Amino acid sequence: MTALFVNGAKIDVDVEPDTPLLWALRENAGLTGTKYGCGIAQCGACTVHIDGQAVRSCSVTVGDAVGKKITTIEGLAQNGVLHRVQQAWIDHDVPQCGYCQSGMIMAVAALLSEKPNPSDHDIDNAITNICRCGTFQQVREAIHAAAKA
Amino acid sequence: MSNSIDIGRRGFLIGAASLGGGLALGLDIPFGAETATAAPLIKPEVNAWVVVKPDDTVIIRIARSEMGQGSLTGLAQLVAEELDCDWTKVTTEYPTPGESAARSRVWGDFSTGGSRGIRSSQDYVRKGGAVARAMLIQAAANEWSVPAKECRAEKGVITHAASGRSTSYGKVADAAAKLTPPTDVTLKDPRDWKIAGKGLLRLDTADKTTGKMIYGADVKLPGMLNAAIKACPVFGGKLASYDESKIANFKGVKKVVRVGDNAVAVVADTWWHAKTALDTLPIVWDEGPNAKTSSADTAKWLAEGLNDSQPAVTGNENGSAHAAIAKAPKVVEAVYSYPHQNHAAMEPLNATALYTPDRCEVWTGTQNGEAAFDAVVHASGLPAEKCDVHKTILGGGFGRKGFTDYVTQAVLIAKQLPGTPVKLLWSREEDMTQGKYHPVTQCKLTGAFDADNKLTALHIRISGQSILSTVRPQAVKNGVDPAVFQGLVSTGDAQIGYDVPNLLVEHSMRNPPVPPGFWRGVNINQNAIYLECFMDELAHATGEDPLAFRRKLMANHPKHLGVLEAVAARAGWDKPAPDGVHRGIAGYMGYGSYVAAVAEISVAQDDKIKIHRIVAATDPGYAVNPAQIERQIAGSFVYGLSALFHGAITTKDGRVEQENFDSYESMRLKDMPKVECIVMPSGGFWGGVGEPTICVAAPAVLNAYFAATGKRIRSVPLKNANIGFV
Structure with a gap:
């Protein structure tokens, strides 16, 4: 058993240390809000926070995540808010199919914690997730709105 | 795991506006893994489309699939409009195809493609709402012993003004359900709509922001195993053998199974274990006759089909184009091409199957519930009444998930593990290399002018792949695949908007060994590039403004012209663009709707493009949810520009060369400008929304590129010409 600290709680997962964090979260911890899209850190659907930084969990091993603070989409709300x-x-009614949006939201939350009032240029550089439905217009609009909230 | 409880026992309840939009999965029926019978829909119902609960919650049944396009919300709006219920108390529910089959297909067609979700069911779902409303009012009238016509309903409350009485839908729903449905309801005039026609928020958003939404890939059943699959990488090839002794010691592996005649799957406790073992499994393929084919060979073969000496069929003709071209003082000719594309929905294909000798059920994201149901019946070998399909929300579809190959595979795997649910999930690599690809075509266009620079003839000769000849061969009569001519014909829901005295549109069918499929927009994608870029070439050949040139040919096509004029006006076509910025324009008709776009771009010296602005218009006849239509328009530009700039599936040695998003790129946020949407429903017809506007994205940008550089790009993607983004 390997202990991971996920969304403020210790979770024991029975996996090999080289298992991608994505699959330990989805299959062992039952946190399916984090999505599989590519497995090679291209699409960002699996984005989670590790010690506050947005990372693509398909390309981080469980071994590397041990001892760190992991936050998934399920843990983003605090005290029910x-x-x-x-x-x-x-x-702003952002999601269409919604499959990429967990990762998108996690990437944006990390951006705003680093840059509370990001410019369009900051957003361009930081938000590189793939969305095949093409929600980018609403994503940009909602980022600015969240920054002002 | 709460998810497994919810999914196992119920059809999905999707979206609960009254609960702040939360997805209410399986509200009240506990999971019992022992029995695998489908849970019934929520009862009692007023009619097949409408359930009203005692607390006045209204559940609207939706047969079409929701994959992001928003028709779940739109269809609910149409039913709610006629029902006159309280929108804040509306939730939705998917009936299953098995239940529909058992009730004489009471919910009609489940198929969700061709931008038909709303336009092909609007009439009967509205009637469903109107009939339910009439029954609810009649029930109240009966209770009060007054004529129904003296009662009125608003927001789920029925009142009888004369006696001052009122009641709610929830209170009379039971009585209403026992009445005989009226056969003569009158639908509202869309001008009187209060719920439909409004840009209401979607019903399925909240759980998409918290990770709670359950897609097919997230389904978990008690005792479930996971499967990873690999099919022969050469199309038409077969599985010869594999050596499972090499993965015997892999952790978690339960079974290695043949799947059909061309694939092998590893079943394990987790998908990661299954995939890791599969990647190591030695597999021998019988690659078959296509092992040496390549895109380069296909391109040569298609080019031959452009030659008039080769056989072709006619899709549209008036006058005599050949004769007019032969005697014309000025002729313009160009050859265009369009490659294979992969759908690459963000959620890879998947299906979860539970098979016992007595019953087979599948949980999956499908664009066609009934086709998936049919696949389950066939693959399981069980009678239809012992099968069912539970649809999930889809993580994108774009046409790929109307096919059922993955559903069949899941059942064939589960059949080899009776009593154990198995989730089959394709890797991204499998998804990319086992597609149903956008067809590959080339097109030679010839335009002829008289001495006064008047266009006298247009000859469009398409060479290449037919989707229907593979997917629906019965639709191909005398060698004519009508879909090939989408947007280039004179009748139907995708008509050409130009009158040319001598017109000939032909197709030389050439089908390479790459399975074709319907890809968002289907054949309007390439046909709009061919026609609309060539129109730009013709305009340029006469020295005319591209919009002015089109206007003269569109006098008899006011709706085609209407959207062009709208985008031109919004973009300020008659005024100069900002310094260094250049414009392109394109218009088209598809799926019953009229669409147009203006793109404004600048091009740096090293061929790096910046798209500054896109103005897009669509006239879909009626706009059920203008806010969602705007999102579909903007999103379709992302999809269309992804194909224009990045997308091409190529083959070598019979194999697809692109395996993931690193070699099949997609538009990113930084490269997308704002798409200014003009939704301009002119009424009197019902056009589609999800697909039409995609086709004007590429030609508008390509025409702007010509305006900026004087160079015509006639082959996509632009990355092949080293054209990228700033």
């Missing part, structure tokens, strides 16, 4: 990014996503 949605994170301002989640709220902005709802207010």
Whole structure:
């Protein structure tokens, strides 16, 4: 058993240390909000926070995540209150199919914690997730709204 | 795991506006793994489309699939409009195809493609709402012993003004359900809509922001195993053998199984274990006759089909184009091409199957519930009444998930593990290399002018792949695949908007060994590039403004012209663009809707493009949810520009060369400008929304590129010409 600290709780997962964190979260911890899209850190659907930084969990091993603070989409809301990014996503009706949006939201939440009022240029550089439905227009709009919230 | 409880026992309840939009999965029926019978839909119902619960919650049944396009919300709006219920108390529910089959297909067609979700079911779902409303009012009238016509309903409350009485839908729903449905309901005039026609928020958003939404890939059943699969990488090839002794010691592996005649799957406790073992499994393929084919060979073969000496069929003709071209003082000719594309939905293909000798059930994201149901019946070998499909929300579809190959595979695997649920999930690599690809075509266009620079003839000769000849051969009569001519014909829901005295549109069918499929927009994607870029070439050949040139040919096509004029006006076509910025324009018709776009771009010296602005218009006849239509328009530009700049599936040695997003790139946020949407429903017809506007993205940008550089690009993707983004 390997102990991971996920969303403020210790979770024991029975996996080999070289298992990608993504699959330990989805299959062993049952946290399916983090999505598999490519497995090679291209699409960002699996983005989680490790010690506050946005990382692509398909390309981080469980071994490397041990002892670090992991936050998934399920842990973004605090005390039953949605994170301002989640709220902005709802207010601006951002998701279409929604499959990439967990990763998108996690990437945006990390951006805002680093740059509370990002410029369009900051957003361009930081948000590199793939969305095949093409929600980028609403994503940009909602990021600015969340920054002001 | 709460998810397994929810999914196992119920059809999905999707979206609960009254609960702040939360997905209410399986509200009240506990999971019992012992029995595998489908849970019934929520009862009692007023009619097949409408359930009203005692607390006045209204559950609207939606047969079409939701994959991001928003028709789940739109269809609910149409039913709710006629029902006159309280929108804040509306939730939705998917009936299953098995339940529909058992009730004489009461929910009609489940198929969700061709931008048909709303336009092909609007009439009967509205009637469903109107009938339910009439029954609810009649039930109240009966209770009060007053004529129904003296009662009125608003927001789920029925009132009888004369006696001052009122009641709610929830209170009379039981009585209403026992009444005989009226056969003569009158639908509202769309001008009187209060719920439909409004840009309401989607019903399925909240759980997409918290990770709670359950997609097919997230389904978990008690005792479930996971499967990873690999099919022969050469199309048409077969599985010869594999050596499972090499993975015997791999942790978690339960079984290695043949799947059909061309694939092998590893079944393990987790998908990661299954995939890791599969990657190591030695597999021998019988690659078959296509082992040496390549895109380069296909391109040569298609080019031969452009020659008039080769056989072809006619899709549209008036006058005599050949004769007019032969005697014309000025002729313009160009050859275009369009490659294979992969759908690359963000959620890779997957299906979860539970097979016992007595029953087979599948949980999957499918664009066609009934086709998936049919696949389960066939693959399981069980009677239809012992099968069912539980649809999940899809993580994208774009046409790929209307096919059922993955559903069949899941059942064939589960059949080899009776009583154990198995989730089959394709890797991204499998998804990329086992696609149903956008067809590959080339096109030679010839335009002829008289001495006064008037266009006298247009000859469009397409060479290449037919989707229908593979997917639906019965639709191909006398060698004519009508879909090949999408947007280039004179009747139907994708008509050409130009009158040319002598017109000939032909197709030389050439089908390479790459399985074709319907890809968002289907054949309007390449046909709009061919026609609309060539129109730009013709305009340039006469020295005319591209919009002015089109106007003269569109006098009899006011709706085609209407959207062009709208984008031109919004973009300020008659005024100069900002310094260094250049414009391109394109228009088209597809899926019953009229669409147009203006793109404004600048091109740096090293061929790096910046798209500054896109103005896009669509006239879909009626706009059920204008806010969602805007999102579909903007999103379709992302999809269309992904194909224009980055997308091409190529083959070598019979294999697809692109395996993941590193070699099959997609548009990113930084490269997308704002798409200014003009939704301009002119009424009187129902056009589609999800696909039409995708096709004007590429030609508008390509025409702007010509305006900026004087160079015509006639082959996509642009990355092949080393054209990228700033």
